[in-house]
Amino acid sequence: MLHKKKALTLRMNTDFGTILLKGPVTPEQLDELEIYDQLDAFRPPLQQLEALKEIASLDEGRIIVALKDNNIIGYVTFLYPDPIERWSTFKMKNLIELGAIEIAKDYRGLHLGSKLIELSVRDPFMDNYIIISTEYYWHWDINETKLSVWEYRKIMEKMMNAGGLQPAPTNDPEIMSHPANCLMVRIGKNVKEEDRQLFDKLRFLND
Incomplete structure (x- = not known):
């Protein structure tokens, strides 16, 4: 299922100058980059870079980055679901999770999130995968944006739509909790x- 990762690139001309979207990047390429100090949603920036x-470095792992000069100002990650999550129950080798997406506050409003996801699925090999993203409102920086939960949900959905991801029903308790x-x-x-049928079964475990 897995294949040699061929990097794709996209240049964006913005009011901030040229921003380069690139990936999947290798650990060696990441060694040559710095990380913007606002990328701290999950852990301190330098620790996030190590993550x-x-x-x-994972066989299935894919990192797509947005670069301003030598600085990572945004990224999206793809990897197998956490072994303790329901989504790894059947150990499907063609099920991959959009694990995290983060854009530095200074560069929001440029649709970098949508562009990163769009570039991610431009690799034809991604057509061999089922890609999932679990969206929980408590992970959203609602306080920072001053948006309502539903306004933020609409933004997240539109961003995921850029990569062809659509809402799908499930009886997962965490998703059903709100x-x-x-x-x-x-x-x-x-x-x-x-x-496809196995994934349908996965979405409605124990139903």
């Missing part, structure tokens, strides 16, 4: 019918 290197939470899914055109 990105760890993901990039109506703004959702499971976003993109099923690649090369995914076999038996894997």
Whole structure:
């Protein structure tokens, strides 16, 4: 299933100058980069950079970055679901999770999140995968944006739509715990019918 990761690039001309979107990047490439000090949603920036290197070193791990000069100002990660989560129950080798996406506050409003996700799925090999993203409102920086839960949900959904991810029903207790939470899914055109059916079973475990 896994293949040699061929990097894709996209240049964006913005009011901040040229921003380069690139990936999947290797741990060695990440060693040559610095990380913007506002990328601290999950852990302190330097620790986050180390975490990105760890993901990039995984066979299935994919990191797409947005760069201003030599600085990472945004990123999106793809990797297998956490072994303790329901999404790894069947150990599907073609099920990959959009694990995290973060954009530095100074560079928001440029649609970098959407562009990163769009670039991520431009690799034809991603059509072999079922991509999921679990959206929980308590992970959203609602206080920072001053948006309501539903306004933020609409933004997240639009951003995921850029990569072809659509809301999908599930009986997962965490997602069902709040109506703004959702499971976003993109099923690649090369995914076999038996894997689609297995994923349907996964979405409604014990139903």
